[in-house]
Amino acid sequence: MRALLWFKQDLRLDDHPALQAGLSAECLLPVYVLDPAQLQASAFGSRRMGVHRARFLLETLAALDGELRQRGSHLLVVQGVAEQLIPQLVAQFQLQQVLTLEEIAPDERAQVARVARRLGAVPLQQAPANNLLRVEELPFNLEQLPHVFSSFRALVEERLQVFQPRHAPERLPALPEGVEAVLQAIPSLSQLGLGEPLSVPASAFPFAGGEPAALGRLRDYLWKTQGVRQYKETRNGLIGTEYSSKFSPWLANGSLSPRRVVAELRRHEAQFKRNDSTYWLWLELLWRDFFRWSLLRHGSALFKAGGLQATISASQQIDQRFQDWCRGCTGMPLVDANMRELAATGFISNRGRQVVASYLINDLQQDWRYGAAWFEEHLIDYDPASNWGNWAYLAGAKRAFNVLRQAREYDPDASYVSLWLPELRDVPQALRHTPFLLGGGQLHNLGYPQLESIPESWRPYLNHVA
Numbered sequence: 001m002r003a004l005l006w007f008k009q010d011l012r013l014d015d016h017p018a019l020q021a022g023l024s025a026e027c028l029l030p031v032y033v034l035d036p037a038q039l040q041a042s043a044f045g046s047r048r049m050g051v052h053r054a055r056f057l058l059e060t061l062a063a064l065d066g067e068l069r070q071r072g073s074h075l076l077v078v079q080g081v082a083e084q085l086i087p088q089l090v091a092q093f094q095l096q097q098v099l100t101l102e103e104i105a106p107d108e109r110a111q112v113a114r115v116a117r118r119l120g121a122v123p124l125q126q127a128p129a130n131n132l133l134r135v136e137e138l139p140f141n142l143e144q145l146p147h148v149f150s151s152f153r154a155l156v157e158e159r160l161q162v163f164q165p166r167h168a169p170e171r172l173p174a175l176p177e178g179v180e181a182v183l184q185a186i187p188s189l190s191q192l193g194l195g196e197p198l199s200v201p202a203s204a205f206p207f208a209g210g211e212p213a214a215l216g217r218l219r220d221y222l223w224k225t226q227g228v229r230q231y232k233e234t235r236n237g238l239i240g241t242e243y244s245s246k247f248s249p250w251l252a253n254g255s256l257s258p259r260r261v262v263a264e265l266r267r268h269e270a271q272f273k274r275n276d277s278t279y280w281l282w283l284e285l286l287w288r289d290f291f292r293w294s295l296l297r298h299g300s301a302l303f304k305a306g307g308l309q310a311t312i313s314a315s316q317q318i319d320q321r322f323q324d325w326c327r328g329c330t331g332m333p334l335v336d337a338n339m340r341e342l343a344a345t346g347f348i349s350n351r352g353r354q355v356v357a358s359y360l361i362n363d364l365q366q367d368w369r370y371g372a373a374w375f376e377e378h379l380i381d382y383d384p385a386s387n388w389g390n391w392a393y394l395a396g397a398k399r400a401f402n403v404l405r406q407a408r409e410y411d412p413d414a415s416y417v418s419l420w421l422p423e424l425r426d427v428p429q430a431l432r433h434t435p436f437l438l439g440g441g442q443l444h445n446l447g448y449p450q451l452e453s454i455p456e457s458w459r460p461y462l463n464h465v466a
């Protein structure tokens, strides 16, 4: 058999079912299609992929190419539309089969279907997706997927799974003859029309893209520093590399397999014992799977203004307040600090994401889908299921976050806002979360925006001294 291996959001060799299926091929052509449409604006005005994720993706592709070369193969990166390019390559190299991983998001599923149609008689074989659980491992039919995470978790946890991911193969089948003529260098950011992002020393995610970096982080977090053993206590942190695992960017583009993460977590627990923290990391990975199954089950309904819970009350307005939020200029320091960190580095903590999303939805009363689209452009770890799922969940939640209370609790000495809002560093520490209490003239001199009005619910937290 002569086969094409179509890489998408699965940019690794470890635990890769489609790659395993291609190992017996007489020749195998690994291909990645870089679609310029990803760099264009969506209906919400934000680009589908911004500079941080693009940089991470290019690093990932270079690393994958390196891994393939070590095994006698190569990655062919082509730019254009998959439904044209994949069938073209199949015809050019007389390939008899296309192997790829299943998709869960509606746009990506539709694209795979278009490619399959264009391939005509050449079969397109899809292996199970990047989920932790396989569909046959779910203890219910997908149509019966619970609406809430707690029920999902209870059902899944009843049947503890053993994950035995397969390691990367040592050798790969040869490339089809004549492929050298079409191999191209992986494009640079400037060739894609993007600038080079500045490296920011305070970034919480200073890591490189690619499978070797992903496996290195997994080793560090579970075995070397064993940060995982304190995860439950640190996971609400805002600053630095160690408050959480930082696995998400690699999980999102598939350079890390969730099954490998859990297999290693189980191995760690067998050696050092399970504790609340190791359990909590497993729970978070289950959240990821829950959102993935929800997306597969409900499809495009997840992207509708009402979200999955049909939150009729969700605002659909969008005005200057949305622009202020994007630029980190709302006048609420915890929100602004997170939004500036996001724009500067492509990463913010889970706590930060919840705070800024709740603020946009509940305090600024803006359409949550614009916020989700802004995240889509800027997050290095953007993933349709986790991003739109979390946003829809917060938009449907009955209770809003009290953002000033969050600031007092999670940034008690104001070190986080001081890090990202340099204009507040000269303000007395006790006022750095409440600069709106200063006179308008003073705020103006600092160059920091005035808050529109102080919500009543903030009153108990206004005079807190750190």
Ligand SMILES: Cc1cc2nc3c(=O)[nH]c(=O)nc-3n(C[C@H](O)[C@H](O)[C@H](O)COP(=O)(O)OP(=O)(O)OC[C@H]3O[C@@H](n4cnc5c(N)ncnc54)[C@H](O)[C@@H]3O)c2cc1C
Binding pocket: 235, 244, 245, 246, 247, 248, 249, 251, 252, 281, 284, 285, 287, 288, 289, 291, 348, 349, 350, 351, 353, 354, 357, 375, 379, 381, 382, 383, 384, 386, 387, 388, 390, 391
């Ligand atoms: C509004 C909003 C948008 C988000 N958008 C994304 C996104 O686009 N991509 C993304 O991967 N995560 C998203 N998350 C979830 C979560 O914030 C990140 O997964 C997490 O902060 C990544 O850091 P970490 O890898 O250190 O996570 P850890 O805390 O170490 O957790 C380990 C892993 O568990 C999974 N996980 C943790 N929390 C969640 C969660 N709430 N939902 C789903 N999976 C979770 C992730 O795969 C993560 O890598 C979003 C959360 C919110 C509130």
